[in-house]
Amino acid sequence: MTPPLLHVENLTIDFDARHGPVRAVDGISFELAAGETLGLVGESGCGKSVTGLALMGLVPSPPGRVVDGSVRFEGFECVGAPEKTLRSLRGKTMSMIFQEPMTALNPVFTVGRQLIDVLRRHEPLDRRQARRRAVEMLERVGIPRAAARMDEYPHELSGGLRQRIMIAMALACRPRLLIADEPTTALDVTTQAQVLAEIRELTEALGTAVILVTHDLGVIAEVCDRVAVMYCGRIVEQAPVDAVFRQPRHRYTEGLVAAVPRIREVPIERLPTIPGTVPEPGRWPSGCRFAPRCAYADAACRAAPPALRPIGESVAACLHPAGDGR
Amino acid sequence: MTTALLEVRGLVKHYRLRGGWPWSPARWLRAVDGVSFELAAGETLGLVGESGCGKSTLGRALLRLVEPTAGEVRLNGESLTALDGRALTAQRKHVQMIFQDPYASLPPRRTVEQILREPLDWHRIGTPASRAGRVGELLARVGLGPSALPRYPHAFSGGQRQRIGIARALAVEPQLIIADEAVSALDVSVQSQILNLLADLQQELGLAYLFIAHDLAVVQHISDRVAVMYLGEIVEQASSRRLYAQPAHPYTRALIDAVPRPASGHRGHRAPLVGEVPSPVEPPSGCRFHTRCPHARPICRSMAPREIELGTAGESHRVRCHLHDPEIDEHFDD
Incomplete structure (x- = not known):
């Protein structure tokens, strides 16, 4: 088997707050193969967003x-690497x-x-070559009149076009990994599609692996091969995308999948809910961490954090998983 | 026929845009351009669009929070557009709004008790002594305890703040609540709690809702009827059941199609709508959707479609599209 493109182990991130450090990401581990698309979903x-930033060394x-853990990209350890090296990787x-995109583009x-x-x-390109490549990139992300758009400023473009420009810019150098943080959340549904x-x-055409960070399970279903569900700084379940919708294992995943509003052929009277609210970091x-909101929680759940273990097609950290438990 | 709670006829809101020079001709942004609908007591009308x-301007123009350019709004048979001053305030009491951002719509330096008490004082509801009790009742009604009273909005989560916003709207016992993207900023697990709360309140209090949202799944869930807006016009309205099962307007169909389905096996076999919403400053001629419509014919570019009734007796289904107009035939096309 080929080594993974990205190997994240025990990644732990703190933020300084008024009363001392607060943990935002608490020892997460995952792998990503070349060309694979992983969804990082959570409320x-x-x-989830801090994790995305950490992979780029942008916390x-x-x-x-980053207080603990490692992020290895093609075997190269990014945590603690000098800023100069990271800069040559980014982009x-x-x-x-x-x-x-308006805040990411220079106005x-x-x-x-x-x-x-x-x-x-x-890349060692002269102006003219670079311009040609740039126009080509804009065409590839479906921007009409690409050559004319080159001379426009970000404020002259609609949200959908701006996001396409960002995508063109991100993929211009054919990166091995693209991290997309809620790339379509600000867009209308037709533009999102x-x-x-x-x-x-x-x-797919460039063979770029993608980590898609989002709160929207619908978007995950649309693009991803695999999903990692995060709750309170931890990955509570990882599974192939089909399995997560067919048979979620962690009780939080189960609740989340059920609570997503969806267009139904036969409408239902009441939406399934998860009681309570997400606790703050x-x-x-x-x-x-889900025990206070979980109908199945018992003393064992409250005593110690459950370890991730294989359950069916998933890997989940739940003592009372949904489904038949095999 | 019983009179509707809310009756809107030909509502128009145009904004004048300043030209580049004092002598350049004025341009108008047609935010709402001739909208008509009714809403019965206890009913929920969903208003969707990109x-x-x-859609938001419409919600505000109904209450004259922005002054409509033309058209009429009747509440319980009384024209809101003709009223002024105290008479308008008295009528507005029957309609309350809840907003998308519970962080921005609650005053940060007032306690929950002050926030809930203000509408009671303003509209002089009950005796000053009885108002304290009423504030407690309101909180309980939206699922918050009396411990919330002395606290400030920042101490609450997004979902709890939206509950406070709902309690404030309920304070004056309105008949209609206009909810403008009321759940879009909330986390999924909290969103469904608020939607269920709105449904419960409707049952208990007989409220009507105008539910403005861009999320078609949420709108389907909460609405009895749905109106679809495109560039200032309602292009289709029908019962929620009918609209989602048999969407008649190509735009409605495209919108429903574009919603990502949170289920397995849904990858990439949809034909997304091309292009983007044109500017409402100079909307396209004829049918405003013709620039993006997969079924557009020459007549769609030249003539605005009229509203066609597709429904049967007792169940209205109106659409603005030449495809459904029996008088528009292929031979019109040359």
């Missing part, structure tokens, strides 16, 4: 700090797109200038 |  405060510090072999430069800068930073299709087609319960 | 379609 606000679960640590704002201070107040953030070249791994890149990232964010929810709000005072044209789209073309920004794309060309990315290309020329990492287009952008997701473009991310999927393009990364710093106020996580000991033991299984 | 950003910029005018």
Whole structure:
């Protein structure tokens, strides 16, 4: 078997708060193969976005700090690597797109200038070659009149177009890994469908692996091969995408899948809910962090955090998993 | 026929855009462009559409939080658009709003008790002494305990803040609540709690809702009837059951199709709608959807479709599309 593209082990991240450090990510481990698409799903405060940033070495510090663990990218240890090395990786072999492209694009430069800068930073191209590659990239992400768009400024474009520019910029140097943090959350549904299709087609064509960070299970189903479900700083379940919807194992995953509003042929009277609210970082319960909201929790769940173990097609940290338990 | 609780006829809201020069001609942004619908007591009408379609402006224009350019809004048969001053305030009491962002819509430097008490004082409901009791009742009704009273909004989670916003809306015993993206900012596990709470309150209090949202799954769940907006116009309205089972307008069909399905085996066999919503400043001629419509014919570019009734007796299903107009034939196309 080939070694994984990305190997994350026991990644632990703290943030300094007024009353001392608060844990945001608590010892998560996962692997990603080349060309694979992994969904990182969870509700606000679960640590999914910080995890995405940490993989790029972009956790704002201070107040953030990777206190433990390792992130190995093609065997190279990124945690603790010098900033200069990380800079040469970012945009070249791994890149990232964010929810709000307006804050990620520079408002005072044209789209073309920004794309060309990315290309020329990492590849030995002259202006004209870079421009040609940039136009080609814009065409590939489905931007009509790509050559004309090169000379426009970000504010002249719609949200959907801006997000496509970000995707073009992120994929311009054919990275091995793309981290996409809520890339379609700010977009309308019809635009979201287009952008997701473009991310999927393009990364498949380039063989780029993707980590898609989102709260939306619908988006996960649309693009991902595998899912990791996060709750309160931990991965509570990992499984192939089909398995998660067919037979979620962790009780939190089960609740989340059931609670997602979906268009139904036969509408239901009441939506299934998960009681209570997501505890804030710093106020996580000991033991299984989902126990206070779980109907199946018992003393053992509250005593110590359950370990991840294989259950059916999943790997889940649950003492009373859903389904037949095999 | 019984009179509807809310009756909206030909509502228009145009915004004047300043030109580049004092002498350049004025341009108008047509946010809401001739919208008509009714809402019965105790009923939920869902209003869906993409950003910029005018759904939020419509919600605000109903209460005259933005002044409509034309059209009429009747509440219990009385015209809100003709009222002013105290008479308007008295009528507005029957309609309350809840907003998307419970962080922004609650005053940060007031306690929950002050927030809930303000509408009671403003509309002089009950005696000053009885109002304290009423505040407690309101909190209990939305599932919060009396310990919340002396606390400030920042001490609550998003879902709890939205409960406070709902309690504030309920304070004056409205007949209609306009909910503008009321659950879109909430986490999934909390969203369904709030939707169930809204359903319970409707049962207990006989409330009507105008539920404005972009999430078609949420709208399907909560609505009796659904209206679909595109560029300032309602292009289709029908019962929720009918609209989702047999969408008639190509736009409605595309919207429903574009919703990602949280289920296995749904990867990439949808034909996404091409292009984006055009600007409401100079909306396309004829049918406003023709620039993106897979079924567009020449007539769609030149003539605005009229509203066609597809429904049967007792169940209305109205659509603005030439495809369903028996008087528009292929031969119109040359």
